[in-house]
Amino acid sequence: AQSVAQPEDQVNVAEGNPLTVKCTYSVSGNPYLFWYVQYPNRGLQFLLKYITGDNLVKGSYGFEAEFNKSQTSFHLKKPSALVSDSALYFCAVRPVNNNDMRFGAGTRLTVKP
Amino acid sequence: DVKVTQSSRYLVKRTGEKVFLECVQDMDHENMFWYRQDPGLGLRLIYFSYDVKMKEKGDIPEGYSVSREKKERFSLILESASTNQTSMYLCAGPGPGELFFGEGSRLTVL
Numbered sequence: 001a002q003s004v005a006q007p008e009d010q011v012n013v014a015e016g017n018p019l020t021v022k023c024t025y026s027v028s029g030n031p032y033l034f035w036y037v038q039y040p041n042r043g044l045q046f047l048l049k050y051i052t053g054d055n056l057v058k059g060s061y062g063f064e065a066e067f068n069k070s071q072t073s074f075h076l077k078k079p080s081a082l083v084s085d086s087a088l089y090f091c092a093v094r095p096v097n098n099n100d101m102r103f104g105a106g107t108r109l110t111v112k113p
Numbered sequence: 114d115v116k117v118t119q120s121s122r123y124l125v126k127r128t129g130e131k132v133f134l135e136c137v138q139d140m141d142h143e144n145m146f147w148y149r150q151d152p153g154l155g156l157r158l159i160y161f162s163y164d165v166k167m168k169e170k171g172d173i174p175e176g177y178s179v180s181r182e183k184k185e186r187f188s189l190i191l192e193s194a195s196t197n198q199t200s201m202y203l204c205a206g207p208g209p210g211e212l213f214f215g216e217g218s219r220l221t222v223l
Binding site for chain 1: 119148157
């Protein structure tokens, strides 16, 4: 079965600095990959996805992610962090042929002024 | 985008009570999902449904059941709530690849 690893429980960055939230995955066959963000006591909001095509995917709020098939990674990035980006981020993977989506444990991003 | 609505944002129940968590989606999709979210564990799939009256167990179905009488509505049922079911419950419906989530139902069982 597919799985996702988010190796960092917490990421701290200063406002204006670039940020990276890491994700690696395991899946049989080709993957669909996703990033979600969660603000306190809210549901998950979809940020971006990789389905096929260009390995660099751009999403909401200036976020982007790069699919790296050889490293089985899908790291989330943003060139300049905002305090309002502080939230819990989840990476998810599913095979292309079914709806069985698996989530990582989440990474808490804190952006300090 | 699919709009997923969970009727209760916060609930407090007593051990042994029967609990209903309701979820409605507006896009006439066949698939709907219930997840449980706990710190450090991410989201775990409890049940999903791929059509009316059809259901499949996810990874942690014990202590839960579901009901799908109409396509737009998918209910999660705790037959006899226990303290270890205190959690955030998230309902989801499918989009073009991704899932769309409701706002979540935070359940506390005392």
